[in-house]
Amino acid sequence: MNAHAPYSVAVSDKVFTRTRGRPRGRPTNKPATNVKALERALILLQTVAEADSMSLTDLSQRAGMPASTAHRLLMTLQSFGYLEFDEESQLWTIGVEAFRIGGSFTRRIKVVEAGRPMLRALMEKTGETANMAIADDGDVVFVSQVETHEPIRAFHRPGTRAHMHASGIGKALLAHMDASGLDNWMAKKGLPTYTDNTIADPEALRNEMAAVRERGWAIDNEERTLGMRCVAAPVYNEYGEAIAGISVSGPSVRIPDSALTEYGLLVRQSADDITRSIGGAPPAHR
Numbered sequence: 444m445n446a447h448a449p450y451s452v453a454v455s456d457k458v459f460t461r462t463r464g465r466p467r468g469r470p471t472n473k474p475a476t477n478v479k480a481l482e483r484a485l486i487l488l489q490t491v492a493e494a495d496s497m498s499l500t501d502l503s504q505r506a507g508m509p510a511s512t513a514h515r516l517l518m519t520l521q522s523f524g525y526l527e528f529d530e531e532s533q534l535w536t537i538g539v540e541a542f543r544i545g546g547s548f549t550r551r552i553k554v555v556e557a558g559r560p561m562l563r564a565l566m567e568k569t570g571e572t573a574n575m576a577i578a579d580d581g582d583v584v585f586v587s588q589v590e591t592h593e594p595i596r597a598f599h600r601p602g603t604r605a606h607m608h609a610s611g612i613g614k615a616l617l618a619h620m621d622a623s624g625l626d627n628w629m630a631k632k633g634l635p636t637y638t639d640n641t642i643a644d645p646e647a648l649r650n651e652m653a654a655v656r657e658r659g660w661a662i663d664n665e666e667r668t669l670g671m672r673c674v675a676a677p678v679y680n681e682y683g684e685a686i687a688g689i690s691v692s693g694p695s696v697r698i699p700d701s702a703l704t705e706y707g708l709l710v711r712q713s714a715d716d717i718t719r720s721i722g723g724a725p726p727a728h729r
Contacts, residue, residue, distance in 0.1 A: 483508055484516045488525060488541065496534040554678060554687050555587050557720040561713045562589040562689060568709060571693035572597045574673075576612040577686065579604075581632045583613035586687075597671055597692035608634055608648055609641050611663035611675030612688035617648075618655035619677060619685040619726075625652065641666045660707035665695060672698040674706040676714035683726035689714050 486506050491497055497505070503513040517535060520526040524540030555575060562573040566589045575587040576599075583606075585599040607613030607628070617625060625648075634643045642648045655661045663673035675690035691698075691706055698706065718725065 480516065483512065484520060487513060487516055488520060488537075491526060491535050492537055492541070496529075496532070496536045498533055499535070502535060553721050554717065558587060558678070558687070558689060558717045559589075561717050561720075562587060565589075565689070565691060565709065565713045566591055569691045569706060571691040571697065571706075572599075574599055574612065574675075574690045574692060575678075576605075576610075576688055576690075578607070578613075578616050581607065581628055583607050583610045583616065583688075591693065593693070593697075595694055597673070597694075599692075605667065606632065606635060606637075608632075609637050609663065609667040611661050611673030611690045611692065614651065614655055614661035614663065615675040615677045615688040615690075616685050618652040618661065620652075622649075625649065637667045638665055638669050640664050640669075658707065659711045662703060662707070663690075663692070670695050674698070674703060674710050676707070676711040678714050678721075679718045679723040679725050681722050681724060683724055686723075687717075689717065 503510040524538045527538045565573040572591045573589045576583045576585045582604040585603045636643045660676040672695045673690045673692035677685035678687040680686045
């Protein structure tokens with residue numbers, strides 16, 4: 444499947460020697476850039492995490508590498524905040540950056556699990572496929588889906604990436620960027636055209652984002668795939684930041700203009716329910 448295509452239309456039901464502290468040798472400043480060095484660094488990180496705190500000697504022995512090699516890698520991990528070194532105890536421990544990244548994963552799992560019942564209910568209310576996606580490196584990435592029972596339906600394989608300006612969820616998330624953030628995103632990703640309906644003009648996209656913020660939901664009006672529509676709304680964390688989005692998507696003939704407001708309100712309500720379930724709150728300005 445094309446990793447850049449957000450929609451597939453399914454037409455069937457299946458579709459890694461001193462007792463303590465630092466080594467005697469002077470560590471080299473040469474950066475480790477090969478894959479082996481990365482593997483060893485990750486082994487060290489995992490080893491410290493499992494033991495809570497460890498000396499250099501214990502770490503090097505358990506990871507099976509020379510103390511001088513381990514020390515260079517530990518210092519690099521320390522410089523990025525993944526590990527911390529206590530001069531008094533001469534022990535290495537997990538750093539705050541590792542905690543931050545782990546917390547990000549936990550929040551992601553939390554929102555996916557919390558959103559599953561809402562997605563199912565949304566599919567049952569609308570009769571269309573319900574989706575959840577997050578932003579990653581300037582793209583929207585689908586992480587969960589509840590498919591409709593209709594023989595012709597939208598299908599987003601988990602992990603599928605889509606360009607944000609041509610995706611309902613992508614637009615719902617883009618709308619929560621400030622002006623400079625949106626401009627930086629456009630400069631990085633561009634505005635490729637997929638159909639005649641794709642918004643490829645920067646000013647038009649800015650106007651569309653203002654409209655999305657005003658009503659609280661976004662539309663992909665056949666902007667990535669002709670004949671397919673999507674209505675989406677953002678999910679917020681405890682800081683009022685849009686961390687995910689949900690949508691319903693399906694053929695335009697089943698999501699006509701007359702149904703857009705109804706679906707938009709339903710999707711927005713479901714997104715708000717997920718927000719509350721994870722302890723989040725919409726931004727004060729909404």
